Amino acid sequence: MRRLILCLALVSSASATAQFSPFGSSVVPRPPEPTAYGLEIIRAEDWQPEDKGEEGSDASEESPDSPDNLGSIESTEGTESIARYQALIEQLEIAHGPYADGLSEAVAGLAHNYQNLGEHQQAVDAFKRSIHLTRISQGPFTDEQIPLLDSLRESLFADRKLLELDRLQEYIYLVHRRALAPGDPRLELATRDYVEWQRSAYLQDLGDDGSRRLLTLHQLYDDAIAALREGEAPQSMQRPLLQGALQVAYLMALDTLGQQPEIRIQIRQSNIPAPAYNSEQERLQLLRERSYRHGLRVARELVEASGEEVPAVRARALVAQGDWYQWQQHRGRAVNIYAEAYALFDDPDERQQLFGEPTELPDNFAFLPDIELTQRTPRGRAQVRFTVDRYGRLRDLELLSLEPKDDRGAEIALRKMLRNLRFRPRLENGEAVEISSIEREYIFFDSP
Numbered sequence: 289m290r291r292l293i294l295c296l297a298l299v300s301s302a303s304a305t306a307q308f309s310p311f312g313s314s315v316v317p318r319p320p321e322p323t324a325y326g327l328e329i330i331r332a333e334d335w336q337p338e339d340k341g342e343e344g345s346d347a348s349e350e351s352p353d354s355p356d357n358l359g360s361i362e363s364t365e366g367t368e369s370i371a372r373y374q375a376l377i378e379q380l381e382i383a384h385g386p387y388a389d390g391l392s393e394a395v396a397g398l399a400h401n402y403q404n405l406g407e408h409q410q411a412v413d414a415f416k417r418s419i420h421l422t423r424i425s426q427g428p429f430t431d432e433q434i435p436l437l438d439s440l441r442e443s444l445f446a447d448r449k450l451l452e453l454d455r456l457q458e459y460i461y462l463v464h465r466r467a468l469a470p471g472d473p474r475l476e477l478a479t480r481d482y483v484e485w486q487r488s489a490y491l492q493d494l495g496d497d498g499s500r501r502l503l504t505l506h507q508l509y510d511d512a513i514a515a516l517r518e519g520e521a522p523q524s525m526q527r528p529l530l531q532g533a534l535q536v537a538y539l540m541a542l543d544t545l546g547q548q549p550e551i552r553i554q555i556r557q558s559n560i561p562a563p564a565y566n567s568e569q570e571r572l573q574l575l576r577e578r579s580y581r582h583g584l585r586v587a588r589e590l591v592e593a594s595g596e597e598v599p600a601v602r603a604r605a606l607v608a609q610g611d612w613y614q615w616q617q618h619r620g621r622a623v624n625i626y627a628e629a630y631a632l633f634d635d636p637d638e639r640q641q642l643f644g645e646p647t648e649l650p651d652n653f654a655f656l657p658d659i660e661l662t663q664r665t666p667r668g669r670a671q672v673r674f675t676v677d678r679y680g681r682l683r684d685l686e687l688l689s690l691e692p693k694d695d696r697g698a699e700i701a702l703r704k705m706l707r708n709l710r711f712r713p714r715l716e717n718g719e720a721v722e723i724s725s726i727e728r729e730y731i732f733f734d735s736p
Contacts, residue, residue, distance in 0.1 A: 322615060323708040324542060325648045326656030327491055332729040373398035392421035396436060403439065408447040415440040429466035437463065450494055450661055457485045483508060483532060488657035490539065502540055503572050509533035523593040530590040531652065534608060537583030538654035544576040580616055587612045603632035607642055615649045615710050619679045627718045643715035646676035646723060651712065666731045668698045672706065675724040680711040702732050
């Protein structure tokens with residue numbers, strides 16, 4: 289009884305405080321956390337388990353610092369070539385000291401030979417030494433380092449030294465920014481690679497600084513978009529960056545849901561200036577609080593950047609805006625946006641591709657890592673049948689087959705993932721419609 293009285297007193301006190309304070313308050317139940325399509329579950333036809341290699345790099349491409357290009361000695365296969373490079377290095381050191389001209393190139397040649405033999409630890413040590421020598425002779429931030437850094441990155445990835453590689457990515461991006469001029473295609477490529485790494489590392493919980501990665505990604509896109517606008521770049525150049533920023537907005541929104549308590553109190557205050565947010569944690573908290581509005585702003589800017597000259601381009605941007613509304617469960621607004629996009633498509637094939645069947649969201653694969661840091665092993669594979677109503681809600685779920693069989697835990701996890709999937713509904717003549725007896729095959733995973 290005393291506990292009940294205390295609870296009632298607390299509730300009365302809270303009500304009185306809300307009534308007589310300058311703030312308004314409301315108790316808001318936590319919405320169900322959406323399934324991260326692409327990370328937790330994915331359609332079988334979208335699953336590509338083959339190892340793409342680090343950042344899609346092609347080991348067959350010849351580096352400008354490969355042994356064939358060094359000109360120091362003739363390259364041969366195997367240990368004989370390694371012995372020749374070791375002898376050359378020793379000769380240079382004896383004749384001209386530890387910083388001899390040509391020593392960096394000779395050490396790089398040795399490193400490439402180790403790498404070609406799969407002896408990645410030796411390759412890593414040699415690449416580091418070559419980079420050090422290059423920094424001494426050429427300066428701390430020069431583009432001569434870049435091919436060596438790329439090769440070092442390749443060996444670290446092959447040797448699965450992911451945390452060390454994670455630290456190296458920061459330095460590689462710094463070198464590109466300091467060594468290359470704005471607008472250099474190599475800098476644009478380095479920025480894309482850095483973003484892909486950070487997003488993949490965040491999704492796969494590499495290290496313990498996931499929040500910092502989110503803030504880094506957000507800032508990268510904000511700065512890049514602001515720079516383009518300051519330079520009055522054409523809108524077509526802004527679109528890829530806005531699409532990337534929208535991917536980050538999905539990550540931030542899911543992170544926000546994961547941070548919320550089961551019941552949260554919303555406080556609205558007026559006539560009070562917003563506080564200054566200085567630390568990384570404070571800025572991240574502000575982004576979490578505004579994640580929905582931020583994502584919506586990015587989606588609207590994507591529509592604006594798409595112009596009106598090419599209706600199909602604008603229509604796809606509108607679909608992205610509608611998807612954001614739909615994923616955030618503002619279904620009425622989403623359906624209206626979808627109808628506007630539907631009307632813009634002249635090509636029936638494009639219209640069918642986007643609206644012919646319910647589509648799992650987000651459709652931009654925001655939760656699918658670009659780089660598989662570790663080989664993900666599916667927990668299971670399932671064939672299911674279900675209905676998606678006109679609001680994009682899944683119901684009437686029927687499990688047709690499941691591998692592994694008789695795994696009750698896997699079945700429970702699968703049903704929860706499917707129940708919390710969010711769909712773009714099917715549209716017919718611009719109207720969202722229900723569709724039943726949908727059969728699909730899914731691969732699903734344990735949560736990272």
